[in-house]
Amino acid sequence: MATSQLKAEQAVRSFVARVKPETRELALDTPLYADGVGLDSLETAELSAVLEDELGTDPFTSDAMPQTLGDILTFYGTVAAEA
Amino acid sequence: MSSEPRVVIVTGGSRGLGAGLVRSYLESGDRVATCARSITPEVEAWQKDPELADRFFFLPADLSQRVEAEAFVKGVVAQWDHVDVLINNAGVARDGILGLTSDDDIDTVIDLNLKGTLYVTRLVSRRMLARHSGTIVNVSSIVGRSGYRGLAVYSATKAALDGLTRALARELGSRGITVNGIAPGYLRTEMSHGLDEEQLQQIVRRTPSGRLGDPEDIARACQFLTDPRNTYLTGQILVVDGGLTG
Structure with missing residues (x-):
């Protein structure tokens, strides 16, 4: 796993633990929104800003709109491969 | 209350009302970042002032270009980490x-x-x-409410800013972010240069306070709206026009 993917996973898990402490499990395929973690639009924008701060880019403003943690890690994997 | 200086962005702060807003926040001890397409003597003076060495930031930028807007905001964040106050003042009239x-x-x-x-x-x-705090002020204009012959496009954009203010206040309120607007009347700035002397005197005659506004009049209202103690006033447009449209 690329360094950026590790940092992204850590940032997402830390964020979810803070805004959705009731989340029992965050697997790679757990939906981030309604039927999964339950992030609303403002929380999603906040996560987007957190990832941008941490990694300099984020999937939400790159037309990727990830649905799961796995999608986010895939995005950073692609970015790392292209760098 | 934190004694750390606030980080304030004033867009279009190189002249006129924007420069008055920058001056006001520098005087209140804040860190002020501004941008404009070109540098002016006011900006040069702030840049050279040793007392403002770590409290004034200027980057040339045309905010109508998305890339330049992004470079400006990233520059401010790189300099001071975050933004406490955003004053959307940049504007142009034709x-x-x-x-x-x-x-x-x-x-x-x-x-x-x-x-x-x-x-x-x-x-x-x-x-x-991400910080669950902040305050935004959109500088619109009374012509966004009343209209003005010959300023249809400008008036339309200023009315739109009032809509933006109300929508964003609803969108961001739950995160501790206030969004308000100021609708200035006619000021003694470059923006009123399109009006001839007769039009200006007519405006003065119709204005209960008997004068045109100064940037300081607007800056005082802006300081009020961005006071850190203001956490309950949001989604409002404060008209500062000497009573002209009252």
Whole structure:
């Protein structure tokens, strides 16, 4: 796993633990929104800003709109491969 | 209350009302970042003032260009980490009857007054969301409410800013971010240079306070709206026009 993917996973898990402490499990395929973690639009924008701060880019403003943690890690994997 | 200076962005702060807003926040001890397409003597003076060495930041930028808006906001964050206060002041006017207005003039006014404001606000509000704090002031104009012959495009953009204020206040309120607007009346700035002396005197005669406004009049209202103790006043447009439209 690329360094950026590790940092992204850590940032997402830390964020979810803070805004959705009731989340029992965050697997790679757990939906981030309604039927999964339950992030609303403002929380999603906040996560987007957190990832941008941490990694300099984020999937939400790159037309990727990830649905799961796995999608986010895939995005950073692609970015790392292209760098 | 934190004694750390606030980080304040004033867009279009190189002259006129914007320069008055920058001056006000520098005087209140804040860190102030501003941008404009070109540098002015006021900006040069602030840049050279040793007492403002770590409290004034200027980057040339045309905010109607998304890339330049992004570079400006990223520059401020790189310098001071975050943004506490955003004052969307940058704007341009082109006077003339709409039926004779060129495509270029329509684009120029909409691209800066509206799209530029949206670009900067999008970038800054994301960061305010992550901090669960911040305050935004959109500088519109009384002509966005009352209209003015020959300023149709400008008036339309200023009315749009009032809509932006109300929508964003609803959108961001739950995260501790306030969003308000100020609608100035007619000021003694470059922006009123399109009015001839007779028009200005007519405005003065109709204004209960008997004078045109100064940038300081608007700055005082702005300081009130951005006071850190203000956590309950949001989604409002404060008209500061000497009573002209009261």
